[in-house]
Amino acid sequence: MLCVGLDPKMDSIPAVYLNEEDPQLAFLKQVISETADHCVAYKPNLAFFESDGVEGMRRFAQLMDHLKASHPDHLIIADAKRGDIGHTAERYAKAYFDTFSCDALTLSPYMGMDTLEPFSGREGKWMVVLGLTSNPGSEDLELLELKSGKRLYEEAMDRMAQRFGPDELMFVVGATRPEMLASIRQRCPEHFFLVPGVGAQGGSVDEVCKNAATAEGGLLINASRSILYPGSDAAGSHRAAAAHLQQQMAPYINS
Amino acid sequence: MLCVGLDPKMDSIPAVYLNEEDPQLAFLKQVISETADHCVAYKPNLAFFESDGVEGMRRFAQLMDHLKASHPDHLIIADAKRGDIGHTAERYAKAYFDTFSCDALTLSPYMGMDTLEPFSGREGKWMVVLGLTSNPGSEDLELLELKSGKRLYEEAMDRMAQRFGPDELMFVVGATRPEMLASIRQRCPEHFFLVPGVGAQGGSVDEVCKNAATAEGGLLINASRSILYPGSDAAGSHRAAAAHLQQQMAPYINS
Numbered sequence: 001m002l003c004v005g006l007d008p009k010m011d012s013i014p015a016v017y018l019n020e021e022d023p024q025l026a027f028l029k030q031v032i033s034e035t036a037d038h039c040v041a042y043k044p045n046l047a048f049f050e051s052d053g054v055e056g057m058r059r060f061a062q063l064m065d066h067l068k069a070s071h072p073d074h075l076i077i078a079d080a081k082r083g084d085i086g087h088t089a090e091r092y093a094k095a096y097f098d099t100f101s102c103d104a105l106t107l108s109p110y111m112g113m114d115t116l117e118p119f120s121g122r123e124g125k126w127m128v129v130l131g132l133t134s135n136p137g138s139e140d141l142e143l144l145e146l147k148s149g150k151r152l153y154e155e156a157m158d159r160m161a162q163r164f165g166p167d168e169l170m171f172v173v174g175a176t177r178p179e180m181l182a183s184i185r186q187r188c189p190e191h192f193f194l195v196p197g198v199g200a201q202g203g204s205v206d207e208v209c210k211n212a213a214t215a216e217g218g219l220l221i222n223a224s225r226s227i228l229y230p231g232s233d234a235a236g237s238h239r240a241a242a243a244h245l246q247q248q249m250a251p252y253i254n255s
Numbered sequence: 256m257l258c259v260g261l262d263p264k265m266d267s268i269p270a271v272y273l274n275e276e277d278p279q280l281a282f283l284k285q286v287i288s289e290t291a292d293h294c295v296a297y298k299p300n301l302a303f304f305e306s307d308g309v310e311g312m313r314r315f316a317q318l319m320d321h322l323k324a325s326h327p328d329h330l331i332i333a334d335a336k337r338g339d340i341g342h343t344a345e346r347y348a349k350a351y352f353d354t355f356s357c358d359a360l361t362l363s364p365y366m367g368m369d370t371l372e373p374f375s376g377r378e379g380k381w382m383v384v385l386g387l388t389s390n391p392g393s394e395d396l397e398l399l400e401l402k403s404g405k406r407l408y409e410e411a412m413d414r415m416a417q418r419f420g421p422d423e424l425m426f427v428v429g430a431t432r433p434e435m436l437a438s439i440r441q442r443c444p445e446h447f448f449l450v451p452g453v454g455a456q457g458g459s460v461d462e463v464c465k466n467a468a469t470a471e472g473g474l475l476i477n478a479s480r481s482i483l484y485p486g487s488d489a490a491g492s493h494r495a496a497a498a499h500l501q502q503q504m505a506p507y508i509n510s
Contacts, residue, residue, distance in 0.1 A: 007343070047339060047346035053354040057312040081339050083363055084302060085390040088262070091302035099308040108338055110365040110385060112392020130365060135340040137367020141411055147400040152407065156396055 001209075001217050001249045002242060003041035003077065003194065004031065005224025006063070007048045012229055025059050029066060031228060034239035038246040041075035041220050042067060043194075064100050075220075076102045077128060077194065083108035089118040097125045104128050106172060106194075109156045113163055126170055131157045132184065134174025134197030157188055166190040173212070175203025175221070181211035185218075193219055198245070199226030205245060209252035217253055221245070256464075256472050256504045257497060258296035258332065258449065259286065260479025261318070262303045267484055280314050284321060286483060289494035293501040296330035296475050297322060298449075319355050330475075331357045332383060332449065338363035344373040352380045359383050361427060361449075364411045368418055381425055386412045387439065389429025389452030412443055421445040428467070430458025430476070436466035440473075448474055453500070454481030460500060464507035472508055476500070 008024040020026035032042065049060040067076055078100065082092045096105040097119075104126035107116060119127040132142055132153040142153040150158070160169060173184055175197035184193075193212055197203035198221055205221060213219055223245055230241040263279040275281035287297065304315040322331055333355065337347045351360040352374075359381035362371060374382040387397055387408040397408040405413070415424060428439055430452035439448075448467055452458035453476055460476060468474055478500055485496040 045339075045343055045346075047337070047343045047350065050350040051346040051354060053350070054309065054313045054316050056350075058309045061309050081337065081363070082302070083338075084300075084336050085388070085392075088300055088302045091300075091306040095302065095305040095308070095311075099306060108336070108363045108365050110363050110396060111388050111390060112395035112397070114390055114392035114395075133340070133366050135366060135369055137340075137369035140367035140369075140414055141365060141407065142367070144407070144410065145402040147402055147404075149402075152396065152399070155399060159395055 001213075001219045001221050001253065002035075002039040002246050003043050003075075003220040003222040004035050004039045004227050004242065005079070005196070005222050006031070006042055006044040007224045007228065009048065010052075022059060022062075025062055025066075028063055031238045032067065032071065034237060035227060035242040036071050036074065038239070038242035039074070041077055042071075043077040043079050043222055043224075045079040045224070061100060064102065068101055075104060077104040077106065077126075077220075078102040079106045081106050081108050081130065083111050083115055085111065086114055086118060089115050093118045093122070097122055104170070106130070109160065113159060116160065116164070120164055120168055122168070126168055127164070128170040128172060128194050129156075129160055131171040131173045131193075132177065132180065133172060134176040134201055134203065138174065138177075154184075154187060157184070161188045161191060166192065170194055170220070172196065174201075175205075175208045176201055178204065178207035178211055181208060185212045185214070189214065191218075194222060195219055196222045196224075199223040205248040209249060213252040219249075221249065256468075256474045256476050256508065257290075257294040257501050258298050258330075258475040258477040259290050259294045259482050259497065260334070260451070260477050261286070261297055261299040262479050262483065264303065265307075277314060277317075280317055280321075283318055286493045287322065287326065289492060290482060290497040291326050291329065293494070293497040294329070296332055297326075298332040298334050298477055298479075300334040300479070316355060319357065323356055330359060332359040332361065332381075332475075333357040334361045336361050336363050336385065338366050338370055340366065341369055341373060344370050348373045348377070352377055359425070361385070364415065368414060371415065371419070375419055375423055377423070381423055382419070383425040383427055383449050384411075384415055386426040386428050386448075387432065387435065388427060389431040389456055389458065393429065393432075409439075409442065412439070416443045416446060421447065425449055425475070427451065429456075430460075430463045431456055433459065433462035433466050436463060440467045440469070444469065446473075449477060450474055451477045451479075454478040460503040464504060468507040474504075476504065 049056040304311040
């Protein structure tokens with residue numbers, strides 16, 4: 001169930017990579033080689049590539065080529081949180097599903113269902129749309145109560161789940177509100193949840209699995225910083241940090 | 256008040272550019288040289304660059320360099336509709352405000368106020384956040400009625416306007432619901448509105464100005480397709496199409 005977030009930051013990269021031609025890319029390749037046996041998906045966050053401009057996007061393209069060639073069975077989720085009207089959304093679908101060959105793309109639902117349509121009906125491609133996120137600001141809009149009695153994120157998820165099946169839609173559901181995960185799972189029993197917020201953001205793998213795992217798993221639990229920068233917590237290796245998280249998930253996969 | 260949207264599509268570009276080294280860039284430069292006297296802002300939409308991958312982002316960087324060098328007084332709005340948690344949002348701010356030197360960036364408010372904070376407090380830089388958009392899907396979430404009686408977009412705009420002043424926040428408000436523009440202007444009397452949806456999407460410049468212009472203008476009215484691909488409507492030139500729109504706005508600027 002483990003998804004490894006790939007969010008490189010030049011000023012956090014260990015000194016051993018600094019003599020490489022592209023230190024960030026070399027670092028990410030090492031993370032991938034150490035973690036591939038313990039995870040099923042990788043989630044590069046586009047902000048960490050766009051911030052370096054054209055050079056960063058070249059790095060993103062090379063990373064995609066590397067992942068496709070070395071680990072073709074791992075799911076690649078471009079974490080970009082795009083969202084725009086139809087003819088623009090078509091261009092984002094082209095960018096991430098075709099040009100960069102990603103398997104999935106995170107999206108924002110604010111502008112409505114017609115902005116998600118262009119990502120639908122693409123064999124083997126997933127839209128991963130924001131439901132309830134893990135940050136404090138989720139109280140500002142996502143958790144607002146509607147006249148109907150539902151919360152905004154519940155209405156959003158209901159509309160999406162009604163329109164798009166689990167073969168093309170997943171939801172982003174944060175790990176930092178475990179008390180809500182069980183009711184969200186009841187609403188959407190069949191869709192996969194991509195769950196960020198374990199590790200550095202404080203969410204617990206155990207709580208997430210207890211509340212939201214299905215018979216088939218149904219979860220992609222993402223960790224970024226705790227695997228990229230394990231420090232002394234996990235014998236300092238990406239592999240140990242990933243293995244540790246995988247072990248926490250294991251009891252829920254065979255049950 | 257005119258903002259020209261720069262959304263290049265290879266298959267829509269006139270044949271005369273096809274022998275250029277980069278036909279899309281040559282086309283955009285021509286659009287800019289014809290329209291600069293009639294507009295105050297340019298709004299490149301990132302989807303139309305990302306869809307061509309690294310090559311497209313190189314084109315975007317070259318376009319930014321060209322605009323900064325040739326028209327330093329025009330506002331450049333990167334239409335990217337980003338939105339993510341704090342440390343990721345910081346990277347998007349770095350990408351568009353620093354690396355690509357844009358003056359403004361469009362953002363989605365779904366994840367809450369803390370996702371907007373990293374774009375605040377940057378002298379001469381603006382966040383342009385989605386309020387009510389021009390597409391049919393705006394009915395799915397933006398127009399939902401809350402328990403408080405407000406619509407979602409109203410609550411979102413109130414929270415943002417309370418927190419961020421008109422010197423750093425603008426709103427995206429669509430032109431296709433002119434009957435709502437007047438009440439939106441009452442809610443937010445001082446913030447600039449970026450108004451897409453005139454021209455190809457059917458909104459009327461006159462209706463927009465009547466309902467939402469302030470004494471200082473207070474509007475950036477965007478047209479993309481009607482200026483990029485004027486066809487026979489406006490003597491076929493970008494200049495004529497832009498001049499035509501500017502003339503429609505002129506009566507409201509001096510009043």
